[in-house]
Every structure is written in structure tokens, then in C-alpha cells.
Amino acid sequence: MSSNDGRIPVKSVTSFDADFDVIRDALFTHQVLVFKNQGGTSPKAQYELTRRFDPAATSYGHGKTIDAKRSILHPDLKTIPHQPQVQVIGNGFVSEYEGLKDIRLKHPHHKTFHATAIPAQDDLDFTRFYRWHIDAALYGLAPPVATTLLAVQVPGGRRQICRYDDGTGDELDVPLGTTAFVSGYTMYDLLSEADKEFARSTKVEYAPHPYIWISNAKSCSDGLGLVSQGQEIPLSDLPPIEEDKIQILPLCWRNPVTGKLALQVHPSPVRKLHLADGTVINDLNKVREIVHRLQRPGIAPKMVYAHDWKEGDFVLFHNRGVLHSVVGAFAEDEVRLFRQCNVAASHFPEGPAEGLAAA
Numbered sequence: 001m002s003s004n005d006g007r008i009p010v011k012s013v014t015s016f017d018a019d020f021d022v023i024r025d026a027l028f029t030h031q032v033l034v035f036k037n038q039g040g041t042s043p044k045a046q047y048e049l050t051r052r053f054d055p056a057a058t059s060y061g062h063g064k065t066i067d068a069k070r071s072i073l074h075p076d077l078k079t080i081p082h083q084p085q086v087q088v089i090g091n092g093f094v095s096e097y098e099g100l101k102d103i104r105l106k107h108p109h110h111k112t113f114h115a116t117a118i119p120a121q122d123d124l125d126f127t128r129f130y131r132w133h134i135d136a137a138l139y140g141l142a143p144p145v146a147t148t149l150l151a152v153q154v155p156g157g158r159r160q161i162c163r164y165d166d167g168t169g170d171e172l173d174v175p176l177g178t179t180a181f182v183s184g185y186t187m188y189d190l191l192s193e194a195d196k197e198f199a200r201s202t203k204v205e206y207a208p209h210p211y212i213w214i215s216n217a218k219s220c221s222d223g224l225g226l227v228s229q230g231q232e233i234p235l236s237d238l239p240p241i242e243e244d245k246i247q248i249l250p251l252c253w254r255n256p257v258t259g260k261l262a263l264q265v266h267p268s269p270v271r272k273l274h275l276a277d278g279t280v281i282n283d284l285n286k287v288r289e290i291v292h293r294l295q296r297p298g299i300a301p302k303m304v305y306a307h308d309w310k311e312g313d314f315v316l317f318h319n320r321g322v323l324h325s326v327v328g329a330f331a332e333d334e335v336r337l338f339r340q341c342n343v344a345a346s347h348f349p350e351g352p353a354e355g356l357a358a359a
């Protein structure tokens with residue numbers, strides 16, 4: 001209906017609901033959505049949209065660990081004072097942003113986390129996936145449904161070759177500082193029928209205080225899980241463990257719109273596998289080998305979407321349907337400023353069948 005009475009049309013709450021339904025359906029169908037030219041989005045609006053995927057959720061997705069300084073997540077995050085669910089991440093020195101003053105951001109570099117590193121003389125041209133992951137505390141809090149990322153400032157456009165360095169020769173040409181995404185649904189679909197059956201019927205147990213537990217451990221060269229060198233922190237040296245916060249989750253999570261199964265495992269903090277017949281695999285080396293074998297086909301170069309960030313890009317991704325990774329190495333004077341938000345969900349993901357979902 002057209003209106004010629006000169007008033008500025010005001011959207012009703014109902015039409016905002018309809019807009020959100022379109023976004024929600026698109027997200028659960030395509031897993032990663034890019035909205036261009038959204039640089040004016042306030043931290044509050046970012047939080048509101050992120051939270052809307054689970055209105056009962058309120059807290060920050062990674063949770064507060066008792067001993068946050070020991071966690072591997074600690075150095076990468078700075079919180080916006082007036083919207084603490086939104087964090088600033090990036091690289092370089094920023095004198096003022098949203099109430100944060102004189103902050104020094106550091107883009108993670110694989111040499112600080114991988115067991116091996118690209119030689120310094122090749123570091124400008126070559127890089128690696130830093131760490132394939134799901135945004136999740138994996139202890140106590142349920143994995144967030146969605147994550148939003150806003151590119152506020154992006155340094156100019158060189159490219160790098162992302163190497164897997166795993167003997168396969170796999171590599172991928174990527175924009176500097178890309179965020180790489182792979183689909184958990186594709187990862188599942190690529191499995192043999194036997195492995196699909198295994199994935200549907202197996203659960204993964206994550207370590208207590210997972211990001212402290214692995215704080216001395218090192219990553220495989222493809223960023224997909226850790227090498228086993230006995231570097232995990234003994235459980236007795238972790239902060240006090242609350243048994244009921246330890247998470248045993250299905251390997252496959254069901255999409256709430258399409259019903260499809262995604263192989264969704266955070267490979268770094270996995271500790272045990274619980275098989276359908278009651279067997280528990282707790283040999284860490286074996287657990288990691290199994291998870292890596294299942295996941296590796298899903299991160300092959302042609303399976304990766306490497307987003308080419310432009311200022312104002314607002315990316316919304318389905319955290320329960322994709323794995324993602326930071327990529328790239330910036331020079332100290334290359335300033336990059338991003339805002340990130342996710343909130344721990346009010347419910348755990350649904351598994352392949354009734355009764356398999358985590359408690």
C-alpha cells in the first residue's frame with residue numbers, strides 16, 4: 001500500500017520480525033552471510049542481532065574462566081567498555097575506539113601456536129591457517145549459535161599463499177588477513193558411509209578448562225588440531241574442576257532449518273571419544289588422529305571460503321555449522337580493527353537422533 005501523506009514510513013515491529021526471519025533462514029541455509037557497507041553499526045546493534053538468534057542467551061560466548069590469563073584465548077580479546085559482549089580484535093596500535101584508549105592489538109601468528117613455523121624469510125608471502133575452531137567455551141557454557149564480525153579498519157590488499165605444510169602440497173591463495181570458513185555439512189558429506197555411521201554415533205569429550213589445558217600444546221601445520229607431545233597441563237594443575245561442566249557433545253550437530261548434519265568438532269581441546277558400544281578412547285594421540293582423519297578432507301583448498309575483507313563488511317556466521325580460522329601475518333604497522341560478538345547459547349546443539357544430544 002502506498003502512502004502520500006508525507007510521513008516517513010516507520011517499520012512496525014512485525015516487519016522487523018519478518019526481516020529477521022529472512023536473515024535467520026538465510027543463515028541456517030548458507031552458514032555465512034556477508035552484509036556490505038555496515039560500518040555504522042553500533043556495538044549495541046551488533047549485540048542485539050547476535051543475541052536474537054537465541055534471546056534467552058546473555059553471556060559472552062567464551063565465558064569467563066577462573067584464571068583467564070592462563071587461557072590461550074586471553075591475548076586476542078579486548079572488551080568494549082559499554083558493550084562487554086562485543087570484543088575488539090585486530091592488529092597494530094589504536095589510540096581510541098569506542099571508549100578503549102591506546103590499545104595495542106595483535107593478530108595471532110601461527111609461529112606462536114604451531115609446532116613448526118614458516119621460515120622468517122618466507123613469512124611475508126606465505127602463511128597458515130592459525131587454528132580451525134568453533135567459538136565455544138566447551139566447559140559449562142553451550143556453544144554460541146551465531147558469531148558476528150564487523151570490519152572497521154582493514155589494511156590494504158596484498159595476498160599470501162596459505163600452506164598446509166603436511167606433505168600433501170595443498171595450498172591456497174588468500175587475501176591478507178582473511179577469515180577462512182569451511183562447512184561442517186560438507187565435512188560430514190565427504191565421509192565414507194562407515195565414517196558417517198561412526199560420526200553419528202560417537203561423542204567427543206572436551207577437557208575441563210580446555211583452553212588452559214592446551215595452553216602449552218602446539219598445533220599441527222594445517223591448524224586442524226594439536227600434535228601430541230605430552231604438553232597438556234595435568235588436570236591437577238588446572239583451576240578447580242567442576243565435573244558437571246565437562247562437556248560430552250555429539251560429533252554431528254543437526255541444522256535447525258535444513259535438518260542436515262554437520263561434523264562439528266573443535267579439534268584442539270578434544271580429550272576422549274565415547275563410542276556407541278560404550279568404549280571410551282582416551283589415548284590422546286589416537287583421539288586426535290581419528291578426529292583429524294575425519295575433518296581433514298573438509299578443509300581441502302577447494303572447500304575453503306576465504307573472505308576478502310573490506311571495511312564495513314559485517315559477517316554473520318552459523319557457529320554450529322562451520323569451522324573457521326584466522327589466517328595471515330601482518331606487519332606491526334598494518335592496522336586492522338574488527339569487532340566480534342557471540343553469546344553462549346541457552347541450549348546445547350541437537351545431535352543426530354533423540355537421546356544423543358548433550359545433556
Ligand SMILES: [Fe+2]
Pocket residue numbers: 133134135324
Ligand atoms: Fe573464532
